[in-house]
Amino acid sequence: MKKLLLTLTLLFSFAGFAQTINGIPIQNLDVEYLQIIGSSVYMSSKVKISIDIGQRTKLMSSNNDTARLKDKNGEVLVFNSIIDALNFMAGYGYEFVQSNILVEGGQNVFYYLMKKKSK
Structure with missing residues (x-):
């Protein structure tokens, strides 16, 4: 009984730290490829990162939070640079x-194609 309780506690604690894309924990993504899309944040050294895994996006939405990486509390993760996001996904x-x-609306937008490593 103690082992079962310990196992359940550990499972819930690890699940609590999961970062998600579109509500799916990153480690559970069933995609071979994904694209990191980064753009600078106005008046900041940070970058806005979204992840394209082929999910549906809302039409006419300028702020599509479903493609944003989120922490265990549902808050959008903020990265210091594109390299920070690349290292995160690695x-x-x-x-x-x-x-x-590409230049979109007078702003540089960075697109990085990533592939799941072969096991």
Whole structure:
């Protein structure tokens, strides 16, 4: 009984620290590829990061929070740089494939294609 209680406690504590994309914990994503999209935040050194895993997005939405990485409390994660986000996703088993930078609305937008590492 003690082992069962300990196991359940550990499982819930690890689940509590899960970062999510579109409500799915990152470690449970069933996608081979994903795209990190980064843009600078106005008057800040931080970057706004969203993740494209092929999920549906809302039309006419300028602030689509479903594609944003969120912490256990549902708060959007903030990264210091694109490299910070790349290192974050590498920690979850994804590797860099290629990148592209486009100017959208007078602002640089960074696109990084990531692939799940082969086991």
